[in-house]
Each structure stands twice: as C-alpha cells, then as structure tokens.
Amino acid sequence: MEVEAAKAIGAGIACLGMGGAGIGLGTIFGNYLSGALRNPSAADGQFGRLIFGFAVTEALGIFSLLVALLLLFT
Amino acid sequence: MSNDPIHQFHISKLIPIEIGGYDFSFTNSSAFMVATVVATSAFLFLTTSSRGLVPSRLQSISEMCYEFVASMLRDAAGSQGMKFFPFVFSLFMFVLVANILGLFPYFFTVTSHIIVTFALAILVIGTVLVYGFMKHGFGFLKLFVPQGVPGILVPLVVLIEVISFISRPVSLSVRLFANMLAGHITLKVFAGFVASLSALGAVGIAGSVLPLAMTVAITALEFLVAFLQAYVFAVLTCMYLNDALHPGH
C-alpha cells in the first residue's frame, strides 16, 4: 500500500478518538445541566469545575487530533 | 439552481480590472461594501443635517447609535479610549449595516465571507499592536506577563498568553463569519422547502405553511443576530483597545 494512503487512513482512524471525547463532553455537560436543574442555586459555584472537567476531557480529544495532524503534516 | 443554498455567496465580477497580473476586479462584494458605506454615511449625514434641538425620529436614531457606541467604549476602555471613537463607530456601523443589508432578498452579504471579517479583525488587532507599542514601547509586552506567577511557569504562561492573543483575530472573524453564513444558509434552506413543497399540489401547498412560518421566524432571529454580532464585534474591539491603553491589566 502507498505510504500516503496509509497515513490518510491512519489519520482518519485517529480522529475516531475525538468521538470518544465528544461522548465524554456530552456526559459532563448533561450531568452538569441535570444537577443544575435540581439545585439551581449551587450551579454557579460549580461552573469552574465544569470548565475543569471540560478541559481535562477535551485534552484527551486533543491528543487524538494531535496524532491525526502528525500523521497528515509530518 | 435557485434552491442551491450556497449560490447566494457566489462572487461575480462586475467590472473586470487587472493590474500587474493581480485581480483588482470590482465584484458584487465590493459593490455592496460601497453600498454599505454610502447608506451609512447618507443616513447619518441626512438625519443630523437639520440638527434640531428637539430631535426628529430619524435624528434620534442616529443619536442613539452615537450614544450606544460612546457608552460602550467609555465603559470598556475609560475616557482615554474615546480617541478611538471614530474607529469603533465606523467599524460598528459598517458591520451592522452590512449585516442588515444582507438580509434583503437578492442582496449580497459582505460579512459572510471570511476574508472580509478577517481583514476587519486584523485592522483591529493591528491598531491595538501599533498603538500599544507607540504608547508604551516595549512595556506593552507586559500584557503577556501576568503578575504573581511562580518563576518556573513564566515562560509557559507567556507562551499561552501569546497564543491566546494571536487567536483573538481568528475567533473575532470566525464568529461573525460563521453566524452570518449559518443564518443565511438556514434561511435559504427553509425558503427552499416552501418552493419544493408547494410544487407537490394542494397538500404540499397546505404543508408549506409550516416552513414559511419558520422562514419568517428565522428572518426575525437573523435581524437580532445581525445586530448582536455587530455589537459583539464592537464590544470585543473596545476590550482589545483597552488592553492597548492599559497593558498591565
């Protein structure tokens, strides 16, 4: 197989990891929202932790994006 | 072709001009930019020419525009920032009028092309950089070094702040462009539903009431978005100018 083609396929497979990050973000924001609807007064205080969870989860997604970019551009 | 939602963003050359191998053609985009500038200046000029002490309706609209931008700038950048008022006001009016003009049927939306919004954003960031370095010299670089960071982390934080600064024109331009593009495509798609449904006969015509109502609602929303995006653009401009005026936070 051509190396270029294998790289493109690999990059595509690597991007599947972004989907996992997407699922994780959905869980985080969904749970935050349901918690916030149960107790709206406590919601603002937890916004910082929401962003923290978002950052940590998205970091893993960024890793797979990184692998895809490395495959495509190096 | 009339149902193609992308067709409205097509750029056509009205007067082909070529100078030294580069394309300087007068396109429909340029025509609508000229129209935007002419409409804005004509409106402001004509409505304020009578200068009544008791303003007429139109005069109070232009006074409201002035007051709106002036208070926005004063809130964000202090009274020192008022020397940038002509800049921010022209930017705000240009984006606002371009957005609203684009909502008329068969009109071209200037701000739905990323190169236009990116040029505007680069203008803003360029002004911030030039003025910041002119006023503070290399003290302007303090913007990138927040106080109270432990020594080891300083290079890392500085790098992050620099990237954050560079990403400003990108996010500024992408936001305006994406909003206008998405809004117009949605509008066109729903309007296309009306046409294709009503081609199906009596049942289709009855059913096409729903997408028609949706189109009307989206048009109203788009007017809101047109104003909101011009406002957001101007507010962020004010905040970035504030950084140029007072870089040490």
Add this chain to the structure above:
Amino acid sequence: MANESGPDETGKTGPGKSGERAFRDDDLERRRRQLAETLAARRQGEGEGERGAKSGETTGYGQAVKLSSEFIAGVAVGAGLGWAIDRLAGTSPWGLIVFLLLGFGAGVLNVMRSAGVVAQVDPKASDKNAGDRDN
C-alpha cells in the same frame, strides 16, 4: 429598614409634644432623603447589573458559537504556529506537538475569559488557574 424604624417611631410619637413633632418631621425628612439616596444607589447598581448580564448573556445559540469559536481558534492558532515553526526550524514533529498543547491551554483560557470565570482585572486568579491547567 421598616422593621427597625417601627419601634423607634412609636416611641417618639408617644408624648405628642409640638416641639418633639418638629424634631420628628425633621428626622423623617432626613431619613426620607437617606432612603431616596439608598434607593437611587441600589437602582443604579441593579440597572448596571442587569445591563451587564444582558450584554454578557446573549441567546444560547450565540453563546455556543462564541465559546466554541474561542476554543477552536486557540487550538487552531497553536497548531498553525507549531506547524510553521516546524517548517522554518526543521524541528518536526516537536513544534506541532508542543504548540498544539499550548494552543489547547490558550483555548481553555479564552473560553474561561469569555465565560467570565477568570476575571480579567484579577491577575492573581487568572495566573493560578493558568498554572493549574498547565500541570
């Protein structure tokens, strides 16, 4: 405020002398002015708060586009810078790796700034958060 002034007032009206009434009127006038001032100050504060909330909190759709464009812009600029550095300095692939991660940090910083979690006027808090994120 009404609760506080309640017993005070009744205590004063008890004797019902003319001199005392004049004093009371004076006192009432003073208190009323104070109340007006307090009300004006509070209303102004409320108005400002409302305006701030309105300008910060746009429609949900607008908010989503705003935050995601901030984040994506940070990551994209980081990746672009890293790629350009690799291209110029020939350090491939380290520039891309390092700058993409830094761009991710910048993107989160952008999001937090525009969501108002990190106040721009308070450099201490922003630095602490930036430091936390880097680890």
